[in-house]
Amino acid sequence: MLEISDLAAAYSGIRALKGVSLNVAQGEMVALIGPNGAGKSTLLNTISGLVRKSAGSIRFEGRDLAGMSAYQISRIGLLQVPEGRQILGDLSVQENLQLGTTALHHRATTHTLERIHDLFPILAERRDQRAGSLSGGQQQMLAIGRALMGAPRLLLLDEPSLGLSPLMAHQVLTALRRLNAEGLTILLVEQNARQALKSTHRAYLIEQGLVVKEGRSDELSQDSGVIAHYLGQAAGAASH
Ligand SMILES: Nc1ncnc2c1ncn2[C@@H]1O[C@H](COP(=O)(O)OP(=O)(O)OP(=O)(O)O)[C@@H](O)[C@H]1O
Numbered sequence: 001m002l003e004i005s006d007l008a009a010a011y012s013g014i015r016a017l018k019g020v021s022l023n024v025a026q027g028e029m030v031a032l033i034g035p036n037g038a039g040k041s042t043l044l045n046t047i048s049g050l051v052r053k054s055a056g057s058i059r060f061e062g063r064d065l066a067g068m069s070a071y072q073i074s075r076i077g078l079l080q081v082p083e084g085r086q087i088l089g090d091l092s093v094q095e096n097l098q099l100g101t102t103a104l105h106h107r108a109t110t111h112t113l114e115r116i117h118d119l120f121p122i123l124a125e126r127r128d129q130r131a132g133s134l135s136g137g138q139q140q141m142l143a144i145g146r147a148l149m150g151a152p153r154l155l156l157l158d159e160p161s162l163g164l165s166p167l168m169a170h171q172v173l174t175a176l177r178r179l180n181a182e183g184l185t186i187l188l189v190e191q192n193a194r195q196a197l198k199s200t201h202r203a204y205l206i207e208q209g210l211v212v213k214e215g216r217s218d219e220l221s222q223d224s225g226v227i228a229h230y231l232g233q234a235a236g237a238a239s240h
């Protein structure tokens with residue numbers, strides 16, 4: 001579904017991506033893990049057209065995304081839940097969800113409001129409240145709901161559990177697993193490598209703008225280098 005080859009991107013000459021190749025097949029849930037500053041957000045933002053690539057190619061369902069702007073990319077169903085959620089705090093929960101439909105253009109809805117409310121009941125309960133009054137975890141659910149309103153074919157998420165309590169982070173990841181089980185293809189950036197590897201089929205480890213490891217998530221979680229650098233000593237105990 002998504003085929004990225006030798007992708008490079010830079011900020012004022014500083015190279016943030018140095019030739020990244022990565023694939024996501026339809027139906028997969030794939031994690032992108034790596035330390036601060038590795039280039040994870042840059043990669044997502046380059047896919048979604050917010051950052052311009054300097055080399056390489058991005059193909060989505062066979063179509064080269066070169067030259068497409070962010071809004072055009074959103075309209076073919078490649079939708080991003082941005083780092084930090086970026087909900088509009090002064091609008092109601094319901095209005096934030098409705099904003100997501102701008103990505104539909106002439107495509108059919110895949111996730112109705114009812115379906116999103118079933119996934120995140122809090123968004124129904126709080127529909128008329130200011131979005132800014134929600135807790136961080138609820139705002140993250142809203143940001144995911146907003147993307148679902150735009151009928152994603154591939155959903156990109158940038159650290160959806162960042163800053164959330166362990167319970168909230170667990171709820172958000174559980175919802176993502178459910179969405180994937182229902183057929184949605186997901187590329188998930190996650191700094192919590194343990195959670196990410198537990199929740200996904202495959203993963204890429206990115207460091208300093210390069211993919212340094214890739215494989216099945218269950219295999220990567222057994223990799224000594226990944227354990228030493230990303231899973232810590234509790235890895236064995238936590239992998240039950
Ligand atoms: N707008 C920008 N202008 C200049 N440099 C940037 C910009 N955004 C990111 N960078 C730099 O590009 C590199 C990759 O950053 P990026 O945000 O993609 O990393 P990340 O893996 O998402 O990190 P984090 O885990 O902190 O979110 C870093 O060196 C960062 O300082």
Ligand SMILES: [Mg+2]
Nearest residue numbers: 040041042083
């Ligand atoms: Mg980031």
